[in-house]
Amino acid sequence: MGRAAESLTQVRERLLKLRNEYQQRVETIHAHARSPLEADSSEQAAQLGNVEVVQALEAEATGEIVAINAALSRLDAGTYGICVTCGDTIGAARLAARPASAECVDCAGEHARH
Numbered sequence: 001m002g003r004a005a006e007s008l009t010q011v012r013e014r015l016l017k018l019r020n021e022y023q024q025r026v027e028t029i030h031a032h033a034r035s036p037l038e039a040d041s042s043e044q045a046a047q048l049g050n051v052e053v054v055q056a057l058e059a060e061a062t063g064e065i066v067a068i069n070a071a072l073s074r075l076d077a078g079t080y081g082i083c084v085t086c087g088d089t090i091g092a093a094r095l096a097a098r099p100a101s102a103e104c105v106d107c108a109g110e111h112a113r114h
C-alpha cells in the first residue's frame, strides 16, 4: 500500500505546533483588546464594531485549543484517529486537514445539520 501513515510522533508535533499558533492568536487578540476606553471616540466606535468579530476569532481559537488538548489526550490513550461518537476510524484525509478532529466526517456532518 502507498505511503506509510504519519507516525504518532509527527502527529503530536503537528498538534503542539498548531496549539502554539492558536495560543499566540489569543494573546494577540488580548493585546489588541486591552483598554478600549482609552481610545478616542472614533477609534472606540471602530473597535466596538469589531467586538463581535474579535470575540468570534477568540472563541474559534480557544475552541481549537480545547480540541487539540483532547486530541493529545486521545494520542496518549491510543485512541487518536477513532471517532469519539461512533467509534469508526476517522479518514486520513480528514485528519490531515484538521489533526484535532474528534469525529468522522459522518458524525461531524450530523452536528452541522442541527
Ligand SMILES: [Zn+2]
Binding pocket: 083, 084, 085, 086, 087, 088, 103, 104, 105, 106, 107, 108
Ligand atoms: Zn463517527
